[in-house]
Amino acid sequence: MIFAVWVPLLMPLLAVPTARRLAESLPPRAAAWLLTGCAAALAACTAAALGLLAAAGALRLPPVAALGHLSRSPAGDPAVTLPAAPVAGALLLCCAVAVARRALRHRAELRAARRAADAHALAGDLCVLPDAAPDAYALPGRPDRVVVTAGMLRALPPAEREALFAHERAHLAGRHHLFLLTGALAAVCHPLLRGLRSPLAYALERWADESAAVRVGDRRLTARAIGRAALAARPDATTRPRPGTAPAATAGPVPRxxxxxxxPDRPAGPAPGRAAPYARRLIAPTLxxxxxxxxxxxxxxxxxLHQTVETAQGEASHG
Known part of the structure; x- marks a missing residue:
């Protein structure tokens, strides 16, 4: 166990850059699922490894060993297990607290944003805030809403407004806030997983871009709407509560x-032409x-660890 338990803690060193590289060669929707699944799996493995390290060290303590009816200490080098156990336990506790705090903050931000939206008139799923600062974002809930400010409506002509609304509705239909929340929760479990948040946000925006282009039937119109909205937006100027995981058309590398x-026919990543399929065939199995x-x-x-505990308990029962 003492060797295997370190693998989940070190594997993100290779998995994160590999996932980022593979996501560049995939369609946006597939890239978003890949990055989210990879982040969740690696975070779960990290938490499991920390828990096992903490448990292995705890079982070497006489009170814990007596409680578990163990006749001897579990296998493993005590010079490594004993110092690593309290560190692993502290890290696991910090991860649990950070995950709980992040989830509670997400919930509080959604509630605050919905209270602000409820104070204004609705037109279907559209909520218009009287703010002069241009802004627009997708607000999930029951029902889902597209929140837009009066400043953003003034900044866009009618056709581009519809493209912007289609983009935000694509975020809501795809439940993209859950992808962002999963990435954020995974990042607090292992610092290297923070490297997946930026490409995940980009993949989600590209997913909504493509959905909006299909919905309005004009890619150039959609591109103009996103570009104009990004130029007009000033997120620091708005005083309205906005959830950190609320997707918005003005987020990410807009020029890209x-x-x-x-x-649309250009490869998504830097691998040009025929190199992309071959690169994908090599990178996907690696990830x-x-x-x-x-x-x-x-x-x-x-x-x-389970086998070691059972063996020690068996020896205790026959002793």
């Missing part, structure tokens, strides 16, 4: 998104192997 809409190896190592460490 506009270029992708205007040149799958990273995640599978991390999960297998966590399972192996857990099975090894």
């Amino acid at each position: 998104r506009v270029a992708a809409l205007l040149t 799958l192997a990273c995640v599978a190896f991390s999960a297998a190592a966590a399972v192996d460490a857990a099975a090894d």
